[in-house]
Amino acid sequence: MSVIVVGSMAFDAIETPFAKSNKIVGGAATYIAWSASNFTKPIQQISVVGGDFPQEELDMLEARGVQMEGVQRKKDKKSFFWSGKYHMDMNTRDTLETQLNVLEDFEPVVPASYQGADILMLGNLSPAVQLSVIEQLKEPPKLIVLDTMNFWMDTAMPELEKVLKEVDVLLVNDSEARQLSAQYSLVRAAREIMKMGPKFLVIKKGEHGALLFHGDHVFFAPALPLDEVFDPTGAGDTFAGGFVGYLDSTKDFSFEGMKSAIIIGSAIASFCVEKFGTTRLRELTKNTIDERVQQFVELVNFDIALV
Amino acid sequence: MSVIVVGSMAFDAIETPFAKSNKIVGGAATYIAWSASNFTKPIQQISVVGGDFPQEELDMLEARGVQMEGVQRKKDKKSFFWSGKYHMDMNTRDTLETQLNVLEDFEPVVPASYQGADILMLGNLSPAVQLSVIEQLKEPPKLIVLDTMNFWMDTAMPELEKVLKEVDVLLVNDSEARQLSAQYSLVRAAREIMKMGPKFLVIKKGEHGALLFHGDHVFFAPALPLDEVFDPTGAGDTFAGGFVGYLDSTKDFSFEGMKSAIIIGSAIASFCVEKFGTTRLRELTKNTIDERVQQFVELVNFDIALV
Numbered sequence: 001m002s003v004i005v006v007g008s009m010a011f012d013a014i015e016t017p018f019a020k021s022n023k024i025v026g027g028a029a030t031y032i033a034w035s036a037s038n039f040t041k042p043i044q045q046i047s048v049v050g051g052d053f054p055q056e057e058l059d060m061l062e063a064r065g066v067q068m069e070g071v072q073r074k075k076d077k078k079s080f081f082w083s084g085k086y087h088m089d090m091n092t093r094d095t096l097e098t099q100l101n102v103l104e105d106f107e108p109v110v111p112a113s114y115q116g117a118d119i120l121m122l123g124n125l126s127p128a129v130q131l132s133v134i135e136q137l138k139e140p141p142k143l144i145v146l147d148t149m150n151f152w153m154d155t156a157m158p159e160l161e162k163v164l165k166e167v168d169v170l171l172v173n174d175s176e177a178r179q180l181s182a183q184y185s186l187v188r189a190a191r192e193i194m195k196m197g198p199k200f201l202v203i204k205k206g207e208h209g210a211l212l213f214h215g216d217h218v219f220f221a222p223a224l225p226l227d228e229v230f231d232p233t234g235a236g237d238t239f240a241g242g243f244v245g246y247l248d249s250t251k252d253f254s255f256e257g258m259k260s261a262i263i264i265g266s267a268i269a270s271f272c273v274e275k276f277g278t279t280r281l282r283e284l285t286k287n288t289i290d291e292r293v294q295q296f297v298e299l300v301n302f303d304i305a306l307v
Numbered sequence: 308m309s310v311i312v313v314g315s316m317a318f319d320a321i322e323t324p325f326a327k328s329n330k331i332v333g334g335a336a337t338y339i340a341w342s343a344s345n346f347t348k349p350i351q352q353i354s355v356v357g358g359d360f361p362q363e364e365l366d367m368l369e370a371r372g373v374q375m376e377g378v379q380r381k382k383d384k385k386s387f388f389w390s391g392k393y394h395m396d397m398n399t400r401d402t403l404e405t406q407l408n409v410l411e412d413f414e415p416v417v418p419a420s421y422q423g424a425d426i427l428m429l430g431n432l433s434p435a436v437q438l439s440v441i442e443q444l445k446e447p448p449k450l451i452v453l454d455t456m457n458f459w460m461d462t463a464m465p466e467l468e469k470v471l472k473e474v475d476v477l478l479v480n481d482s483e484a485r486q487l488s489a490q491y492s493l494v495r496a497a498r499e500i501m502k503m504g505p506k507f508l509v510i511k512k513g514e515h516g517a518l519l520f521h522g523d524h525v526f527f528a529p530a531l532p533l534d535e536v537f538d539p540t541g542a543g544d545t546f547a548g549g550f551v552g553y554l555d556s557t558k559d560f561s562f563e564g565m566k567s568a569i570i571i572g573s574a575i576a577s578f579c580v581e582k583f584g585t586t587r588l589r590e591l592t593k594n595t596i597d598e599r600v601q602q603f604v605e606l607v608n609f610d611i612a613l614v
Contacts, residue, residue: 088491184395187534208515211532220529220606225518227494259609293611299527300607302566304600 002042003248004114004141005032006133007123007237008103009047009057009071010080014233014276015096017088021231024277025057027080028123028147031234033066034281035241035268036121038289040248041065044114046133048072048102050079060282069111077102090229091206110136118251120144121244122167123237127152127159134166143253145169146198147240150176161196169258170198171240177203186211187218200258202243204236212262214255221262222299224270224292231276235269238281242268267292309349310555311421311448312339313440314430314544315410316354316364316378317387321540321583322403324395328538331584332364334387335430335454338541340373341588342548342575343428345596347555348372351421353440355379355409357386367589376418384409397536398513417443425558427451428551429474430544434459434466441473450560452476453505454547457483468503476565477505478547484510493518494525507565509550511543519569521562528569529606531577531599538583542576545588549575574599 007029014021029047036043043066049058051074058068081099086092108129120141122130130146146167152160153176164170170193178184181192190201190213201213207229212219243265250257270292274280314336321328336354343350350373356365358381365375388406393399415436427448429437437453453474459467460483471477477500485491488499497508497520508520514536519526550572557564577599581587 185534185536187532205515208512209527209529218532218606219609220516220532221609222516222527222529222607225494225525225527227492229492256610260611263609263611297611299525300529302526302528302570303563304567304570304604 001040001248001251002044002114002117003036003040003119003121003244004044004046004070004110004117004133005029005036005121005123005241006046006108006130007032007125008080009045009049009053010082011052012081012233012277013083014231015085016090016231017086019230019276021276023081025054026082026234026277028125028237030057031237031272031278031281032121032123032241032244033061034278035238035272036245036248037061037064037066038268038284038286039242039245039264042067043245044070044111044117046070046108046110046114048074048106050077050102051075053079067113069113070109072109074102084233086232090232108133108136115139118142119244119248121240122146122163123240124149127156127163130163131159131166134163143168143247145171145240145244147171147236148176150179153179164197167198168253169200169202171202171204171236171243173204173206173236177201190218200255202262204239206232206235210239210262210266212255212258214258217255219255219259219262221259221266222296223266224295224299226270226273229273232273234278235272238272239265239269241265263296264293267296308347308555308558309351309421309424310343310347310426310428310551311351311353311377311417311424311440312336312343312428312430312548313353313415313437314339314432315387316352316356316360317389318359319388319540319584320390321538322392323397323538324393326537326583328583330388332361333389333541333584335432335544337364337368338544338579338585338588339428339430339548339551340368341371341585342545342579343552343555344368344371344373345575345591345593346549346552346571349374350552351377351424353377353415353417353421355381355413357384357409358382360386374420376420377416379416381409391540393539397539415440415443422446425449426551426555428547429453429470430547431456434463434470437470438466438473441470450475450554452478452547452551454478454543455483457486460486471504474505475560476507476509478509478511478543478550480511480513480543484508497525507562509569511546513539513542517546517569517573519562519565521565524562526562526566526569528566528573529603530573531602531606533577533580536580539580541585542579545579546572546576548572570603571600574603
C-alpha cells in the first residue's frame with residue numbers, strides 16, 4: 001500500500017491580523033506528506049524544489065516514510081514562493097506575491113518504484129501537470145483524489161475538465177464549487193460537479209466544516225470550534241493528507257469509509273491552524289490525534305427520542 | 308406543562324432575489340407558536356396585534372393548543388409591520404421598512420392562567436418588555452430562553468444586560484455573539500457571554516448550522532444542505548419554537564437534552580425556509596418531521612476506527 005502525492009514543496013511568507021512569519025517552508029505536497037504520514041507509509045512524493053530548499057526538510061519527511069525519488073531538485077533555480085495576507089475573518093486572504101520559479105516549467109516524472117500505488121493524491125497544481133502524472137501510471141490507482149482552485153478554473157478550464165473526468169474524489173472549497181458549477185446552492189453545485197467526473201465531492205467550508213456528497217447521499221463534518229486560528233495556511237492540504245492517509249490505511253473507499261476519512265482530515269487540519277506553517281504538524285503523536293478525533297465524536301454525537 | 312411565548316405577531320413583506328411576497332402574516336411569536344405546537348401544549352401566547360390582524364390566524368393557532376388570553380388586540384391601531392429584501396446569499400438582508408404601530412407602547416400582561424409555566428420563551432422584542440414578563444411571573448419558570456438581536460445591543464444594552472442575568476439559554480446568531488462579546492472567535496465569545504448570565508448559549512449560523520455551548524462543552528448541529536432556500540424569514544424563530552416545544556415535552560434541560568432539542572429546532576427550521584412565511588409550517592405532520600429528523604441523524608452519523 002502506498003499513496004503518491006503530487007504538489008508543490010515551497011516557501012511561504014504569511015501575514016495575519018495578529019502575526020507575521022518569515023519565509024517558511026510550505027507547499028501543498030509538504031503539508032499533505034506531514035499529515036498523511038501519521039496514518040500510512042510509504043508516501044511517494046512528486047514535486048520540484050530549487051537549490052534553496054532545505055535538505056533537512058526532505059530528510060525529516062523521509063524519516064517518516066515519505067519517499068523523495070520523485071522530487072526533482074533544480075540547484076540553479078529558486079523554489080516556488082507565495083506570500084499572502086489574511087483578513088480579519090481568517091477565511092479570506094490576498095496574495096501579495098507569487099514567484100513560480102521551479103514550477104514554471106515543471107515536468108513531473110513518476111519513478112518506476114512508484115508504479116502500483118493504491119491512491120494518487122493530486123495536490124493543487126496546474127491541471128496539465130496533474131494529467132501528466134495520471135498518464136504516466138501504468139496501472140490505474142484504486143482511488144484518485146484531486147485538489148484544485150479557482151485560479152485553474154479561470155485559466156485552464158479545458159485541461160481541468162480532462163482531469164475531472166479521471167478522478168474519483170474532488171476537494172474544493174464552497175466558492176470554488178459555486179464557480180465550477182455556476183450554481184449557488186451547494187446541493188445543486190454538487191449534482192453538477194459529479195456529472196463532470198468525480199463520484200465523490202468534498203466541499204470544504206473552513207470554520208464551518210465540510211460536506212461530502214456521493215450520489216444522493218450527503219454527510220456533514222463539523223470543524224472544531226477553536227479559541228484561536230493562528231494561521232490557516234495549509235489547512236486544506238493537511239485535510240487532504242489526513243483524508244488520503246487514513247483511506248490508505250483502511251482501504252475502505254465506500255461512502256462510509258470516506259465519512260471517517262473526512263473526520264480524520266478535519267481533526268488533523270484543526271492542529272495545522274494552531275501555529276505557523278507545518279510547526280504544529282511536526283509535534284503530533286498518535287495520542288494527540290486520537291484525543292482530537294474523540295473531540296469530534298463528542299462534538300456531533302447526539303441521541304434523539306422522537307415523541 | 309406549558310410554554311409561555313412572548314413576541315410579535317405581525318405582518319411581513321418579503322423580497323428575495325427570486326420572489327416577492329404580499330403583506331403576509333409573520334412575527335416571532337407566530338413562528339414560535341406554529342413550530343412549538345408540534346411538540347407540546349398548551350403554548351401560552353403573549354403579544355399584541357392591531358385591528359388588521361386576521362382572527363382566522365389566531366383561531367388556527369388556538370386549534371393547535373395555543374392560548375390567546377395574553378394577546379392584546381388594539382382595534383384602532385395597526386399591527387407591527389416589517390419589510391425586507393434578502394441578498395443573493397440569503398443570509399444577509401436589508402430592512403426596507405419598519406412600522407412599530409402596536410409595539411410602540413406595548414405593555415405585556417401575564418394572565419393569571421399562565422402562572423406556573425415550566426418554560427418562558429422570550430422572542431425577539433425590546434428587553435424592557437421581556438423583563439416586564441419575567442417580573443410578572445410569581446414562580447420562576449424552570450427554564451427561560453431568550454432571543455434577541457443586534458438592534459437591542461445598539462439601543463438598549465443596559466436593559467438587555469439585566470435580562471441576560473435572568474435567563475438560562477440565549478439564542479443569537481454569529482455576528483450578534485461577536486458584537487455582544489467583542490470577541491471574534493466564537494469560542495471566546497461564548498465564554499464571555501456565559502459570564503453575563505446564560506448557562507447555555509446557542510449560536511445560530513444559518514446554512515452553517517448551530518453551536519451549543521455550556522461550560523467547557525460544545526455541540527455542533529448541522530444545517531440540512533438544501534436545494535433551495537426560498538425564504539429565510541422566521542427560520543430563527545421556528546428554530547426557537549422547535550427547541551422549547553421539544554424541551555417542554557422531554558423536560559430534560561441538561562446539556563444532552565439541549566443537544567436533542569437543537570437538532571429538532573434545526574429540523575423544523577429547515578422546513579420553514581421552503582415556502583413564504585409560515586406556509587410550510589402549517590402543512591407539517593408528525594411523520595414529515597420524524598423523517599426530517601432522521602435525515603439529520605444520517606447527515607452527521609459516522610463510525611470511526613482509530614488505527
